[in-house]
Amino acid sequence: MTDRLPPIAPEHMTPEQHVAAQAVIDGPRGALYGPFVPLLRSPELMQHAQRMGEYLRYRSALGPRLAELAILVTARHWNQQVEWAIHAPIAVEAGIAPGIVDAIAQRRAPAGLAPDEQAVFDFCMELQRDRRVSDATYGAALRRFGEHGVTDLMGLCGYYTFLAMVMNAAQTAAPPSPAAPLPE
Numbered sequence: 001m002t003d004r005l006p007p008i009a010p011e012h013m014t015p016e017q018h019v020a021a022q023a024v025i026d027g028p029r030g031a032l033y034g035p036f037v038p039l040l041r042s043p044e045l046m047q048h049a050q051r052m053g054e055y056l057r058y059r060s061a062l063g064p065r066l067a068e069l070a071i072l073v074t075a076r077h078w079n080q081q082v083e084w085a086i087h088a089p090i091a092v093e094a095g096i097a098p099g100i101v102d103a104i105a106q107r108r109a110p111a112g113l114a115p116d117e118q119a120v121f122d123f124c125m126e127l128q129r130d131r132r133v134s135d136a137t138y139g140a141a142l143r144r145f146g147e148h149g150v151t152d153l154m155g156l157c158g159y160y161t162f163l164a165m166v167m168n169a170a171q172t173a174a175p176p177s178p179a180a181p182l183p184e
Helices: 015-026 043-058 063-077 081-094 098-105 115-130 135-170
Strands: none
Touching: 015 043, 043 063, 043 135, 063 081, 063 098, 063 115, 063 135, 081 098, 081 135, 115 135
16 A cells, blocks of 8 residues: 655645644654644644644543543544554553453453443444444443543544544555554
8 A cells, every 4th residue: 555645855845834844743742743744735734633633632631541542442443553553552551451452453342441441432432333422321421521521532533533534545654563453
């Protein structure tokens, strides 16, 4: 598979692309990689996306452990190898058990989820699979996380779906990772 929108050499970037790339490099990510490589073709879109992602990934009401779980469920739904390669190791570092990560990769319901993890898993699975969330699942998430947390959870699913669509269409290559690639 050929990367349709590979990295742009700095000398070929427009001034707007330079500004957008530098904003990502200067932020918490520290480098231009993953979805930001294809998104650089639309610098303004990339800047808006990176700001939303910075909030959702680093400061959401759910915290890093549950945000990473939502990201993994979304990456698996979209068979998104780049997001999986990046976020599977981060999820484990954030406190998601390796067995849970493996179960998601194999499209199995994970055993041993903590109650907050179960609420996130169920919500994300229903939203991705059914394109809606049942009253029971919504209520469980609302009781646990409140409206702010549920809104951030919807945002995580939507944002990482957007990134998955960008990278799947661009055929962005996955970086080296300690995580095994997602099985087809």
